Amino acid sequence: MSKPCLTIENMTMAYGDFIIQRDLDFTIERGDIFIIMGGSGCGKSTLLMHLIGLHAPLKGEVWYGQERLWQSDAATRQAILKRTGVLFQSGALLSSMTLAENIALPLAEHTQLGARRIRELASYKLALVGLSGFEDYYPSEISGGMQKRAGLARAMALDPEILFFDEPSAGLDPVSAKLLDDLIRSLRDHLGATIVMVTHELASIFAIGTNSIFLDADSKTMIAQGNPKQLLATTVDPKVLRFLTRGDTDNTVDASY
Amino acid sequence: MTQSYVNEVLCKLDVTLHQETLEVSLVGDWVLEAKTPCLNALLTQMQASSGIKQVVFSTQSLGRWDSLLMTDLIRLIDCGQRQALIVNTSTLPAGIQGLLSLVYAVPERVGARRQLTHRSFFEVVGYMGLRCVKEANALVTFTGEVALSFWALIRGKARFRWVDLALNIQECGPSALPIITLISLLVGLILAFVGALQLALFGAQIYIANLVGLGMTREMGGLMAAIIMSGRTGAAYAAQLGTMQVNSEIDALKTMGFAPMEFLVLPRILALVMVMPLLCLYADLMGMIGGSLVTVGFFDVSWLEYLNRTASSVHLMDLTIGIIKCAVFGVLIALSGCLRGMQCGRSASAVGEAATSAVVTGIVFIVIADSLMTLMCNRLGV
16 A cells, blocks of 8 residues: 555653653554544644654654654754644734735745745645635734634645644634535645644544544553544444544443443 | 756746647646746737637646646636636646635635735825824823722722732832842942042032932932833733733633723732832932942042931932832833733734833833923922
């Protein structure tokens, strides 16, 4: 099949002495929409920070293809991270810049393109997320959903191979969340990007997820892995089942034991 | 390594015209590192020749592509649509077609795009004038609201936490002492030195004590304390309230039935007004100590003489005037800090602007008020 895009090898994450998750071992294939799920406070966002180079693991390694992320020098790490794009939970657009300037920022820094071409690219990325005409707006002048889409446009600025999303549909109405899901899926299809998503939005998980892991806060490790739909059908772990069914099957789980 | 790579990346555009159909062949790698051929010639050809009815693409020799190709295609398609040409994208790779359909899926919202408007000089002056009126209006409104909340305080109906008041006092009082000590000592030293150079010409070094004593109590002690506090506490107030505005904390307080003016602004103003006179007294003392260090150290005056001169030249009235001035400065600093904080927009840059403008407004107010009060004292003969 396709070659692995991202491999997490025996990774333990901690804040100081406090272990968040230990012994994480999984692979993300090219073209996957990979979901990191789990209850609140289990370390989903922390895992994301380890993947995007913001927080070093206590032990273990993140492999981008054949390259190590954490045991490489800073320049290599920068080069690896240039091939990724991140959409933060609240968009994290720089508030003192217009949308076009936000998108132009990485382009101007990492490419040799002229100002006019950069402007065209910014308009194109905004058009992709349905925001044509909003180039000269400041983030504070548009709605939360639009900020999130603009954040996505910025994450895509450098045509990344891997896109990371932290709670993309948090704070969006169901219709907007569905549209964002569709957008993510079509971007994956057309750009050939790999998507890694932290979310606990069940509708999104089942609609677009092709692979997933489930982190557990009590045992501090991953307790399930696989396509979310199959996971729902086959899992016997009560925690995973409760999560995937919003706790509706509490009784049936007990009864089936 | 990358430099040579850039030069190797090649892409070009071949255009052939078959009767009414313009065939555009995309050749090579259309990636961001590539030097692209200029589209303008092609676009002019499309606009100029009326014979063209249709544009088709041929992609047999197209290599890699990314956003660079997309932006050029969008320009082509937009131009074609303006000329009412049929732009046939069906021969493009599926990925490109998918992205194009995304780009054109959401039509541009009418009226959303901003036009860059050029304003004439008079228009700019007019807008500045209007802004001044608005600012003045906001200031008066804010002062009124503060007055109302003080009235509520007097009637015992103001709702705020006394522990907030205590915290604010701690923050703007004792915590500020080190910097006040340093600056006031130095100001006293400077006053003494500058005065001494002139007075020594007449052998009147002993009068340095008068100069420093009166200078510190009537003017410099309060003024320096006020300027330090404006930079320290005024900016902090604006940043605190501004960040609360950004986080919707102020909205949350409103929904819980608290008046932000009473809950947030009142304890801050109260704290500063209570602390400023004390800081002023302290600054006066430090200034006099600074002056005495110079006088005793360099100009052959004993400690006792300096103390006696100071005691006989500085009257209670001088001290009171300085303290009253400083209390007024305290109100002004707290007002401008809180005003800018409450006016703050909802972004990180707005918080920075609020802090800056709090300090600027504070210092302007301080200087204006100081001039007015000095003039008043002069006319009243006190």
